[in-house]
Amino acid sequence: MANEYGITYQAAEQGVQQLTTASNNLSNLVNVIRTDVSNFVGQGWVGTDADAYKNSLDSLTQDLDREAExxxxxxxxxxxxxxxxxxxxRNRASSAQNLNA
Structure with missing residues (x-):
């Protein structure tokens, strides 16, 4: 007999919920980081190095936003x-029951 793989529907649902929660957590964290850096750069930290850091972080947060999506x-x-x-x-079970009728 060939190897068989499977998952219960309940386990799949739980996995979907966990993935959705993880994605939302990632998005929230990225937004916090984005806001904190934006508040810091230009106020407490100015100059070309601050701008370069902010641009680099903007690129990273865009990548993370895409990954969350x-x-x-x-x-x-x-x-x-x-x-x-x-x-x-369900359809196969119904068809099988009809065979016995």
Whole structure:
């Protein structure tokens, strides 16, 4: 018999929720860092090195924003797959019951 892999629908749902929470936490943290750096640069720290640091951090936070969005997209794909598999399983179970009727 071939190797089989699987996951319970409940475990998949929990995984989706954890991914969504992690993505939201990442977005919130990035926003805090972005705000703190913006407040510091230009007020307490000025000059070309401050501007270069802020530009570098802006680029990094944009990358992190994209990654947070990718995590949400991945979680949504998992959710859609779970729903499709659950529907397919219900249909197959219904068909199997009809064979006995």
């Amino acid at each position: 990718n995590i949400i997209n991945f979680a949504n794909q998992i959710q859609e797959t779970v729903v499709a598999y659950a529907e397919d399983e």
